[in-house]
Amino acid sequence: MTNNPSTDILNDILETLIDSTHGYEKAAEIADRDTFKNFFSRRAAARRAMAAAVRKEITAYGDAPENDGTILASAHRVFMNLSAALQDNDEAAIEAVETGEEYLRMKFDRALERDDLSPSAKTLLRNYQGELRADGRLIDHLEAAAS
Template structure:
């Protein structure tokens, strides 16, 4: 196991964490209900905390963390803005974050399962995993309410 492989795996997850944070921020902007805006804002702050921890771990391993999300996610946020303009903003916001969160959970799960990931990085991602699963359940409840 080399630090280079762990850094690569973590940077891949980091891109998706940045996407998630930015997606929640955009969802908070387009949502209509204050309760949804608050939920999305809290989730964005939580993802920002994960971003900071992942960046610190990458630096600890001797790497340079990525500072942007993916191009695909940027396009998805643009779609969210357009979609929100033509339909129920709450529904558009919930659908967008639901898709993104499933992708993030899969990305984190794959990283945890990778034997080339350093033990400290694996422990960090496992700590994220519980919150990601809980968020998925909360989003399911939001979906039912829109």
């Protein structure tokens, strides 16, 4: 924890972005269809880019960005492995990233409600909200295609 509320909020978001990146990478590993593998790989790259932008913002405050995801995400990846072993891999991958994306959108929404988040940090997060919503819609389409 730092003395800068924006850094603390952004580091929390950053951990979740790191988790999301790892989740998409794992989803690409376990998916069966190349279309899904490619989608998940592209989303992992997009999450890495978001994480880099958040790191840059934290560094601009003179603070140190987080480097790791959360323990909860590690547990989620273990669940993805078990889930994939028990059901269709495409379905398991889509279900897992859908859950992760809902959580990430909720984190962004909560962060943007905070009065102690700097204007530049709010702008950064708002710039990515549309992408997160679009990803949610794309995941819904993948879910329909996998059924």
